[in-house]
Amino acid sequence: MRKEVIAINAKEKERRQRWDLAEAVFNENRADLEVQSFNQGLFPIDVPMRREIGGYRKGRVVVNKTNWWIVAMHKVPGLKYYWLWPVKLNDNAEQLVVLNEDNAILIEGGW
Numbered sequence: 001m002r003k004e005v006i007a008i009n010a011k012e013k014e015r016r017q018r019w020d021l022a023e024a025v026f027n028e029n030r031a032d033l034e035v036q037s038f039n040q041g042l043f044p045i046d047v048p049m050r051r052e053i054g055g056y057r058k059g060r061v062v063v064n065k066t067n068w069w070i071v072a073m074h075k076v077p078g079l080k081y082y083w084l085w086p087v088k089l090n091d092n093a094e095q096l097v098v099l100n101e102d103n104a105i106l107i108e109g110g111w
Contacts, residue, residue, distance in 0.1 A: 011102070019105050022084050042066065065089045072099055079109035 037043070047059035057074075072083040081104040089095055101107070 015105065022105060040066065063089065065091065070097060070099070074099070079107060082106040082108070
């Protein structure tokens with residue numbers, strides 16, 4: 001049990017470091033990023049999601065090849081998961097982004 005608690009605590013410490021970094025970037029660069037996006041004609045895009053076999057959800061959207069931020073929230077009974085993730089789209093026809101518990105930037109609720 002001790003090893004498991006140590007591993008979970010290390011994951012949560014890393015999650016907190018990602019949160020602190022995202023908060024700093026947001027506080028320091030938000031206005032500049034919004035102006036740059038507006039000048040490039042980039043605006044938030046909703047991604048329609050559908051439930052797949054196995055219970056996971058999948059969404060698909062076509063966007064310009066540039067830098068994007070994925071901002072997502074998912075609720076389950078008693079928990080809310082949040083993601084804030086920069087993505088640089090390259091020349092690949094498709095790019096898969098997986099959002100799961102491990103890469104959530106914040107998890108709220110009772111554990």
